[in-house]
Amino acid sequence: MSTNIDTLENWERTHDCGSLSANNAGTEVLLMGWVNGRRDLGSLIFIDLRDRGGITQIVFDPKVSVVTHEKAHVLRNEWVIAIKGKVSPRLKGQENPKMPTGDIEVFVTDLKILNRTEVPPFQVDGAVDASETLRLKYRYLELRRPRLFENFRKRHQVVSSIRECLNRNGFLEVETPFLTKSTPEGARDYLVPSRVNKGTFYALPQSPQLFKQILMVAGFDRYYQVARCFRDEDLRADRQPEFTQIDLEMSFTGEEGVMAIFEEMMKDLFKTVLGKEIAIPIPRMEYTEAMDRFGCDRPDMRFGMELKDISGIAARSDFNVFRQALETGGCVKAIKVENAAADFSRKILDELSRFVSDLGAKGLAWIKITDNEWQSPIAKFFNQENISGLNKIMDARPGDLLLIVADKIKVANQALGMLRLEVAKRLGIIEKDALSFLWVTRFPLLEYDENEGRLQAVHHPFTAPLIEDLHLLKDSPEKVRARAYDLVLNGVEIGGGSVRIHDMSLQDEIFKILGITREAADRKFGFFLEALKYGAPPHAGMAIGLDRLVAIMVGAESLREVIAFPKTSSASCLMSDAPSIVEESQLKELGIGLLSE
């Protein structure tokens, strides 16, 4: 690559490439940026100059400067240049309505070539898109694309808006450690070896949970943090190993205080960033109702198609599959797909059947409602009375399609809940621009873990039980509801939190039920339990996943579109090539040896 490039000297920009309009006609401007495209007509050269503000057409005309025009012939895409010139309205009929700056162009008097480039591995202008592998390897080139940059501008605005809201409400931004203690509950930890204390390890935080609660004990009263969190679990389109939470904690309040703050925050940021009004208070739904009606603890409320329990009628049918499911304590539930009977072919129904069996359900029954009967493989098991009864429960009309799953309650809910989403996706009935917020409240405090053979905390072991359920704690702990709440947006869990236990004796009782001995509890988080003894105020908190929130706001398919330097689905960074092997000497210094295969 040639090194004959110009120096900046005392040139300073006067504008960015997105800010010029007809109002600037006649002014001398100085722009800097990248060559986004060139159209060299011989004696006239047009260049699209791009910076993060936008794109401006600049013109090299020998009538303006022979020397500069001559110099401009060598310009190529992605070269970095600076130009001085005069803003001019476009000739009549030459305006470009597709460009925000399409009414003007800049006639260049002076040109500096600030840098050249090798031929880029893919076209930044996006004319031919590259594979994501390549775009991740050359992430800086992809980030030059205006569409992607816009995501990060919005992300910045979201964080600014949140900080403003929380600062206004008396919150203090405090940083908590990255090098912290491994807690075996929850997700797998990323471990960091200690050189000073060989054989011991820090863990990167899965969340600042214990530290923020200790800040409440410390009397900080209202804390927040734009907190990076780390979880060593397998990735998904909506899961990265490091991600950012807006994490907060409040003293002397409960769920109402926390929910009110988040509602104000959401209202603010959707207004400032997207110019959209959202209605508060955000509606609430208890966990059990969400499961009953949507088969899911984070229902997408942008469409209906709710689950209906048809166990009563199923019990009166002659269909053994239904009756067996009921006899073993299961249920029969159904969804109604309006006017889909004609469109859902046997092939599609087979696909849907496979879809639910992949989720562990035993099968899928379907009924097409026709004018006076059912078209269905299971029609023969129902008498006329039951047919009318079921039609009534489902509010089914001719042309509708019923999809039915009979299974254990948990399996049926999950399968139908997912099927509901799948069908809605296939039908394209989900309104893209809709914003459907929902609080899901009163989750179960505990659930039985089949693998471990013991009760586990659904949220985390410091979540407070509902006071009115306390009496159930001893005899039927699984029925106890938690003072926990999740914020759901368009079927995505964007955050969650709870009122915490601040009473040591209740905390002890919970540990006992979880089968955690005093010794084990002390070993795992003794420092935190110790803190609870010294005047812990009542407190509650919540965290929302910033990446997921921004992803929804910008309509991103994957979190990778809202994280500047994301990891691949095998948790590696294609740009830096992390993770990588390290020098033997580095390991030795840490007192670490690698196991051979």
Add this chain to the structure above:
RNA sequence: GGGGAUGUAGUUCAGUCGGUUAGAACGCCGGCCUGUCACGCCGGAGGUCGCGAGUUCGAGCCUCGUCGUCCCCGCCA
């Protein structure tokens, strides 16, 4: 850990039944061009068909393995 998809020029893709010299578009290089904005026209260069075995007279195509990427299940308090 499991299932699915995918890998061919710098990039995105096509490549028939296994058969002669692996094509197109964009990009790149050279030339022409004073109103382009997906500029146009003429010419040109550019290939480890992801990698490794195997089957075959012959493999981009078939088989096995392996690696990368993407999606999903498990997992993610």
